[in-house]
Amino acid sequence: MMMIKKVHRFSSEEYMRMYSIVFELCKPNRRGGNSEVLYDKYHNFLKHYITSKVSPSLQGKKDEALVKEIEQRWSNHKVMTRWITRFFRFLDRYFVPCRKLPPLEQSTLLAFYNLVFGEFNHEIKDAVLSLIDREREGEGIDQALIRNIVGIYVDVGQGSMKYYEQDFEGDMFKATASFYSTKASNWLKTESYKDYMLKVRI
Template identity: 40%
Template sequence: MATEIMEWAEGWIYMQQGVTKLKRILEGLPETQFTPEEYMMLYTTLHTLCIQKPPYDYSQQLYEEYRETFDEYITSTVLPSRREKQDDILLQECVKRWENNKIMVRWLARFFHYLDCYFIARKSLPPLHQVGVNYLRDLLYQEVNADVRVAVIGLVGKEREAEEINRELLKNVIYVCVEIGMGKMDPYREDFEEHMLRETGEYYSRKASSWITEDSYPDYMSKVEESVKREKYRVSDYLQSSSEKKLVEKVQHELVVVYATLLFEKEHSAGS
């Protein structure tokens, strides 16, 4: 007996309803959670749309609609949500959006599971997870990373001056920077670490210019030791371990190398 054909318009209505419901849940709008029956309907519908013979195999259309779903959601909902936000509020919004994006990727990967297993592998296309991350990176991250960097470096500066900051928020933002690289550290290094190291050098250069005139040699070296210790703690608290060596070298350069001659004189004049 011939299998009943499911047309694209009929099948996509079911899929679109599931996508819309997922968006409402992510945005905190009134909506019930997915039931096992709804999930099975979505999975069965997509499976049916993919296994039919041409011209009723809609795998390519489904893949394009998956991409369009992320494009539309980020453009119409995510991007407007971060505008007019600054400092901690901006960082909180970015972390929230990244977490929501991961949830969306995870759920849509379930709905579109058949594509990942068969169609994408056969066509050598980017997998569903990568598509979702790429859209967030290309549409949101590229727009906000300069503002986020300023906010993060500002928090680091406050923490250096012993002001109370939200370290957990800082750690989460740095983690987003790392995760969005999908195994590569380029976003962390280029979009944050390089700027943070430059700011660190400027900070300790200012400190050194006053300490070198005010402090005795033992007091000055005690501050150097304490500064190095604090930067190591900062790495373990919310930065990546790869930053430790660079931070320590930056501190030692500004506090010791730059003032090596004066420190030598201080040391020997104190002992004479």
């Protein structure tokens, strides 16, 4: 059974304290100096967290168990993203645009995608497509789970379908074609012409 941890909600005082620390560190040189150091440490922290906490939690998991773990980890990551990008908003106001870097929200979401999906995308796709095939066979599945996983490809694009199209859509079309090709072949062997035509039209 998955353990549900209580989410810590930062008070306005905690938020202001965190923001003020970042502000004081970056204020002397908004476009370099501590700002650059802090930006690098921010992304080093993300990489360490994902590779030491998220990726190990996925190792050895398959099929629906893998998909459920991804769903939970992505949900956690979005909550973390919402808060830490607020704490480091001062970087977004000056350092990031000056260096022509992607906004922190985008780079934080992409850190998860690049590190997690970069390693597990094949397994994730196979698990999702397997669930979709099971539904086509008449089995009840958690449709919200599928929507949430497919939604990750859309979320990281932030309005663009780039990641969905390059990392999921093509394989989904191939799997769909393969599924119905196999079905049609089996129907030809087992059904009358009339019944076959009815199934094909459906």
